[in-house]
Amino acid sequence: MQEQALCNAVPAHAPAACPMGGDAAVALSDAPTPTPTELDQAILESLRYRVGKNEAAAKPHDWFNAAVKALRDKVVDAWMDSTTRTYASGGKRVYYLSLEFLIGRLLRDALSNLGLTAEMEAALKSHGLDLTEIEELEPDAALGNGGLGRLAACFMESLATLDIPAYGYGIRYVNGMFRQRIKDGWQIELPETWLAHGNPWEFERRESNYFIGFGGEVVAEGDRAVWHPAEQVEATAVDTPVVGWRGKRVNTLRLWTASALDPIRLDAFNAGDHMGALSAQVRADSLVRVLYPADSNEAGQELRLRQEYFFTSASIQDIVRRHVQYQEDVRTLPEEAAIQLNDTHPAVAVAELMRLLIDDHGIEFDEALAITRGTIAYTNHTLLPEALETWPLPLFERLLPRHMQIIYAINSRVLKEAHKAGLEESAVAAISLIAEGGERRVRMANLAFTGAHSVNGVAALHTDLMKSTVFADLHRLYPDRINNKTNGVTPRRWLQQCNPGLTSLLCEAIGPGFLDDTTQLEKLDALADDAALQERAHLVKRQNKVALAAHITDLTGVRLDPDALFDVQIKRIHEYKRQLLNLVETVALYDQIRSHPERDWVPRVKIFGGKAAASYHNAKLVIKLAGDIARRVNADPSVGGLLKVVFVPNYNVSLAERIIPAADLSEQISTAGMEASGTGNMKFALNGALTIGTLDGANIEIKDRVGNANIQIFGLTADEVAEKRSGGYTPREVIEGNRELSQAVNSIASGVFSPDDPGRYADLMGGLYDHDWFMVAADFESYSEAQRAIDRRWLDQAGWRASALRNVAHVGWFSSDRTIGEYARDIWGVM
Numbered sequence: 001m002q003e004q005a006l007c008n009a010v011p012a013h014a015p016a017a018c019p020m021g022g023d024a025a026v027a028l029s030d031a032p033t034p035t036p037t038e039l040d041q042a043i044l045e046s047l048r049y050r051v052g053k054n055e056a057a058a059k060p061h062d063w064f065n066a067a068v069k070a071l072r073d074k075v076v077d078a079w080m081d082s083t084t085r086t087y088a089s090g091g092k093r094v095y096y097l098s099l100e101f102l103i104g105r106l107l108r109d110a111l112s113n114l115g116l117t118a119e120m121e122a123a124l125k126s127h128g129l130d131l132t133e134i135e136e137l138e139p140d141a142a143l144g145n146g147g148l149g150r151l152a153a154c155f156m157e158s159l160a161t162l163d164i165p166a167y168g169y170g171i172r173y174v175n176g177m178f179r180q181r182i183k184d185g186w187q188i189e190l191p192e193t194w195l196a197h198g199n200p201w202e203f204e205r206r207e208s209n210y211f212i213g214f215g216g217e218v219v220a221e222g223d224r225a226v227w228h229p230a231e232q233v234e235a236t237a238v239d240t241p242v243v244g245w246r247g248k249r250v251n252t253l254r255l256w257t258a259s260a261l262d263p264i265r266l267d268a269f270n271a272g273d274h275m276g277a278l279s280a281q282v283r284a285d286s287l288v289r290v291l292y293p294a295d296s297n298e299a300g301q302e303l304r305l306r307q308e309y310f311f312t313s314a315s316i317q318d319i320v321r322r323h324v325q326y327q328e329d330v331r332t333l334p335e336e337a338a339i340q341l342n343d344t345h346p347a348v349a350v351a352e353l354m355r356l357l358i359d360d361h362g363i364e365f366d367e368a369l370a371i372t373r374g375t376i377a378y379t380n381h382t383l384l385p386e387a388l389e390t391w392p393l394p395l396f397e398r399l400l401p402r403h404m405q406i407i408y409a410i411n412s413r414v415l416k417e418a419h420k421a422g423l424e425e426s427a428v429a430a431i432s433l434i435a436e437g438g439e440r441r442v443r444m445a446n447l448a449f450t451g452a453h454s455v456n457g458v459a460a461l462h463t464d465l466m467k468s469t470v471f472a473d474l475h476r477l478y479p480d481r482i483n484n485k486t487n488g489v490t491p492r493r494w495l496q497q498c499n500p501g502l503t504s505l506l507c508e509a510i511g512p513g514f515l516d517d518t519t520q521l522e523k524l525d526a527l528a529d530d531a532a533l534q535e536r537a538h539l540v541k542r543q544n545k546v547a548l549a550a551h552i553t554d555l556t557g558v559r560l561d562p563d564a565l566f567d568v569q570i571k572r573i574h575e576y577k578r579q580l581l582n583l584v585e586t587v588a589l590y591d592q593i594r595s596h597p598e599r600d601w602v603p604r605v606k607i608f609g610g611k612a613a614a615s616y617h618n619a620k621l622v623i624k625l626a627g628d629i630a631r632r633v634n635a636d637p638s639v640g641g642l643l644k645v646v647f648v649p650n651y652n653v654s655l656a657e658r659i660i661p662a663a664d665l666s667e668q669i670s671t672a673g674m675e676a677s678g679t680g681n682m683k684f685a686l687n688g689a690l691t692i693g694t695l696d697g698a699n700i701e702i703k704d705r706v707g708n709a710n711i712q713i714f715g716l717t718a719d720e721v722a723e724k725r726s727g728g729y730t731p732r733e734v735i736e737g738n739r740e741l742s743q744a745v746n747s748i749a750s751g752v753f754s755p756d757d758p759g760r761y762a763d764l765m766g767g768l769y770d771h772d773w774f775m776v777a778a779d780f781e782s783y784s785e786a787q788r789a790i791d792r793r794w795l796d797q798a799g800w801r802a803s804a805l806r807n808v809a810h811v812g813w814f815s816s817d818r819t820i821g822e823y824a825r826d827i828w829g830v831m
């Protein structure tokens with residue numbers, strides 16, 4: 001039984017079996033592991049009674065549904081178990097509130113974590129079906145935008161793995177993040193219809209519903225304030241089970257859906273106003289339609305604030321209801337519940353919890369604030385001033401009049417404390433929850449900071465910068481509040497499931513202990529110079545590259561040489577992430593290869609992927625530029641296949657799972673001081689890619705762990721960037737002083753890559769000359785030298801392969817299990 005459990009730990013598509021080594025084998029849930037025939041029986045029953053088909057009529061999608069439902073039954077058993085245990089033990093629960101959960105597919109995850117991959121594979125095979133093909137039928141749950149949403153998903157998996165009772169709370173978007181299509185090189189946004197075929201994982205909880213009010217007025221009744229909302233919608237819970245590693249615990253991801261109290265006004269409908277009769281339902285629907293509605297107009301802004309309040313209020317009501325139901329006294333909430341705010345999107349939770357405590361439970365203001373602070377903690381994800389959420393005060397007051405009163409009251413308390421602490425007027429103004437001067441706005445970060453007992457950054461540098469920049473004055477007033485929790489990624493999805501070949505090889509080389517404790521990957525260090533191991537790791541990487549190349553050819557028609565260096569930059573397209581630096585260097589390399597064809601160039605494939613926000617003009621132009629460069633370079637016989645460029649459309653979790661195991665080089669080249677942490681950087685290193693990166697975010701901590709010899713660092717530091725920005729930086733001189741750079745910039749600017757529209761990139765390149773806020777020109781030379789250093793490393797294949805193995809060996813610390821362990825101990829007090 002032990003051996004079986006362990007063997008199941010390794011995905012069955014792995015080419016070689018994992019050797020057995022007793023100690024790491026932790027029993028799965030108590031239910032006996034079904035034999036293939038049992039699972040097969042369950043799938044056939046599920047096909048017949050839940051899907052309503054027999055074998056002869058079943059299409060692949062029917063099999064997918066039947067397989068998920070059969071597997072879901074096993075998940076449900078473990079889920080009930082976990083819930084019963086939590087209620088019995090009365091342990092503290094963790095609540096993770098996030099506007100985004102970038103989950104991706106669940107089938108492989110659930111199979112792997114329950115140790116049922118081999119059984120499922122065999123069961124499907126007996127019907128002539130291939131598990132990998134069935135897995136492909138599952139749509140990505142794209143309920144997130146990028147790193148912040150993926151972090152929430154990794155955290156949910158680690159919470160279950162560490163056996164911590166936890167709920168994720170968010171919105172069940174019907175369309176979520178848009179699907180990206182590339183048409184003539186331009187990004188087109190299409191609605192993601194991930195629910196089109198239903199969602200076999202979820203359970204609607206009709207009984208868990210709450211009313212969410214908007215607008216109206218607050219009237220005094222005696223000494224009580226009573227809010228009479230002008231409008232109400234109903235929030236209903238939809239639950240998805242989240243399985244931890246080895247099925248120890250199954251937690252709940254609870255996403256809210258919205259409906260009108262009065263879905264149709266029959267009188268209006270019968271009077272012929274068919275649309276008007278349904279308008280309340282349409283308004284409710286719009287709350288759960290898309291993630292990040294364009295907020296360039298007022299209606300979009302208001303919708304965004306409504307979404308935030310909608311899901312936050314439903315979640316806080318649910319948390320308080322659960323507490324009061326079992327503990328009776330709402331005052332003990334901080335002992336039973338820890339609420340983590342993933343960025344400021346749910347920051348209104350501070351005011352909402354205060355409102356429930358004061359208005360519904362009759363608690364005095366001071367005590368309510370103490371309870372709120374005892375319960376809530378806040379994670380900051382960005383220092384970009386334009387990304388720190390603020391709301392126009394009139395909008396906030398109109399939509400949430402009672403919350404506005406409470407925010408004023410908190411503010412008056414906080415400002416008194418600031419005065420008492422002797423802070424000067426400018427500091428007091430910076431601490432205020434209301435930005436004065438010009439249009440008055442509510443500062444959500446300050447609300448979250450002052451309403452929480454813990455405020456954490458997501459990497460060491462980022463946390464330091466929080467203390468010295470945006471939150472400097474709040475940090476003076478509350479010096480114990482800011483702490484660091486460096487991000488992590490779940491090694492189940494980002495190593496075991498996405499890279500079964502490497503997982504299997506690691507099992508053989510260092511034993512299976514790393515499956516339960518990634519720090520054991522350190523054992524690999526001693527073996528990194530072993531030629532035989534290097535060769536095997538190389539073959540795994542090559543196999544992953546062959547598979548990726550085939551997929552990219554399917555998607556784009558571009559053919560790739562799997563023996564070239566796969567150089568990858570996949571992430572949201574943003575100026576601070578500097579895809580443009582990479583592209584300008586690509587053009588410079590292209591020029592160099594053509595000028596010096598005799599040199600020993602390393603064949604490279606430049607892989608780009610990522611979505612641009614729909615209204616972000618420069619980001620969309622960067623996508624077009626990547627396509628324009630690709631078209632020209634890939635068709636140029638004079639580079640002789642030494643350089644290929646490809647933009648892979650619709651970057652999402654499933655695509656990341658294919659690309660990362662096949663990467664040789666990981667591009668983490670943000671302007672120093674601007675990437676809070678990054679988590680893509682961790683995934684690549686864990687899969688044996690070398691990083692070329694700036695001293696930014698978690699890159700610094702990756703460098704500290706893998707060592708300078710196994711990473712390629714370049715560019716300005718955060719301090720140097722700040723200094724350059726404060727004056728005396730003239731990018732024009734830098735560009736004109738570097739022949740390669742000026743040639744590359746000028747050729748892009750003059751339309752060499754866009755003969756159909758020669759002026760297309762004139763402004764984009766003009767921006768580099770004139771201000772270059774993101775230091776593309778300033779870092780170019782250092783970056784280009786670093787790239788040539790990468791070439792030299794690659795030419796020494798033994799050295800490269802040793803470095804790749806040492807990256808795997810030393811990044812086990814970046815497991816989200818470690819991160820969640822730190823949150824649990826330092827912030828939530830649950831471990």
Ligand SMILES: *Cc1c(COP(=O)(O)O)cnc(C)c1O
Pocket residue numbers: 102145146147148150570571572651652653656677678679680681683
């Ligand atoms: C990990 C991940 C991210 C975050 O990548 P960064 O490079 O840290 O910005 C974004 N999107 C997806 C799909 C991911 O898997």
